[in-house]
Amino acid sequence: MSNMRYHIVQDGDFVDPLTKIKFINQLNDRDIAFNQDGERYNFVGIIFNSENVLISFPKNTLNLEQREAFEKNRNTLYKHMHLLFQCIKKTVDARNDRYAGIRRELNADYPFLEFFVIYQYYKKFGLFTNEKEIRKFGYTGKISWKDTINKSPTVVNNNNILFLPLVIKNNVNEHVFISKCMAFVIDSTLEKFSLILQGNKLNLDTSDIDFTNKPLIISQLRNTKRTMFKNVHQRLVDGLISFFEQRDNQGGNQHLKIYSFHLVWESMVGNYLRKKFKRVTENDELVFSDETMEHNPFMKKIVYPDVRGENGHRIEPDHYLISGNFRYIMDAKYYQAIKELDYKQISYYFLLKHFEAKRDSNGDVIEELKTYNALILPTAGKNDSEKHFEFNPEFNMNEERFVITIQYLNTLEVMRIYTNV
Known part of the structure; x- marks a missing residue:
């Protein structure tokens, strides 16, 4: 890995033609977005070939100074790659059907999910022994x-x-045979993906087994599983079988490409709000604590404003909280910048304006909630905010003051809070 040439980019960066040539066999049409201003990278992840490594960080993660630091200090680069992969893995590990697409992307070229099953078994029980x-x-x-x-x-x-x-x-x-299969999976994966994975190799001698003979390995594992009775051991062997079924001997050509990083950003922002959000100022600026706050129960809210209820249309604000007489509607936006009016956030406000307000016995609203709206974007700089939209009263006399704020959060800080690093 030390002899490889590293190319550091970010999702949304313009594609350098010379870099593209070096990875021409690993980049496909989905990896690059084509528009009127040129070609831009369209994934988060890493691509290996025999001589080069292309590393694509999330949008607005690194400034020029940080990129130059990575070029000078590989350990700093490895540290941030480990951080990025932990963020992806934590999202994948969440028991949520929304992340099924990320799980498929993670496992598209290499059986990482099976590796995690095997490595977690090893950390909990050690090598399988007889x-x-x-x-x-x-x-x-x-x-x-x-x-x-x-x-x-x-x-x-x-x-x-x-x-x-x-x-x-x-x-x-x-x-036994299973132990050596575990050792091979763990050691070969940690060695191949040392740039993104952390762990201790087992260094068990497995030279007496030909792991290139996939049919034989899988057959022996299936025969061994028939002698087991405990579910935990059977799950281990199922993980080994699935690993070898999916593993492809591609030499140095391997990749990990995440196209759904917007869901990772959404999950990270939710965690950040729950741990750091403090209040909103009179100027609609979000204030965050330097220390971890008591749990703020922000949640993804699903609401059915259509009279047909669950049979009709619904809305889903990313991060929703009612605290006292205040309502907070925050939407995570995995964008480099917002150039056009965000109609969806405006619709959230008006569709939810009287929802959950205090009412009298006749159902009439007696006290409305004061609503704060914010769009939350990643930035390589410091946390900052600006106004996205402020309603001109000439267009709606009922709204004394309606503002949507853009809140920029430092991407690396959000990632560290998410992984407790």
Whole structure:
């Protein structure tokens, strides 16, 4: 890996033609967005070939100074790649059907999900072993009296019957085929993807097994599974079988491409709001705490304003919270910049204006909630905000003040809070 040439880009950056040539066999039409201003990268991830590595960070993650630091210090680059992969993995691990697409993208070219199953088993239980009890004649160790009486010759000494030699039993943990498969999966994956994965290699000798013979390996694993009874062991073997079924011997050509990073950003923003959001100022600026706050129960809200209820249309603000007399509607936007009016955020406000307001016994609204609206974007700079839209009262006399704020959050800070780094 140290001899490789690194090319550091960001999702949404313009494509350098010279860099594109170096990865021409690994880049496809989905990886590059074509528009009137040129070609731009359209994924987050990493591409390997025999001589080069293309690393694509999320939009607005790195400034020029940070990119130059990566070129000078590989350890700094590795640290940030590990951070990025942890963010992706944490989102993938969430039990949420919304992230099914990310799971497919993560596993598209290499069976990372199966690797995680196998590595988690190892961290919890160690290598799969087969405990065998060995019995042999001797004089030191734990004596098996039953076997000694049944198998040892008798010796009479001073009218005493002695059984000599004694039968000694020892428990021996034997590494079996499954253990060596685990070691191969863990070591080969950690070595191949050392740039994005952290972990300790096992260094178990597996040279007696030909892991290039996939049909034989899979057949032996299936035969071994038939002798197991515990679900945890069967899941381990299922993970091994699936790993070898999907694993493709591609040499140095491998990739990890995430096209759905907007969902990772949404998840990270939700975590940041729950841990850091403090209040909104009179000028509609969001204030965040330097320390972790008490849990702010921001949640994704699904509302059915259509009279047909769940059979009609629905709206889904990303991050929604009612606290006292205040309502906060925050939407995560994985954009480099917002150039046009965000009609969706405006619709959220008017469709939810009287929703959950205090009402009298007749159902009339007696106290409305004060609503704050914000669009949350990534930035390589400091946290900052600006107005996206402020309603001119000439167009709607009912709204004394309606503002939508754009809040920029430092991408690396959001990533670190998300992974507790």
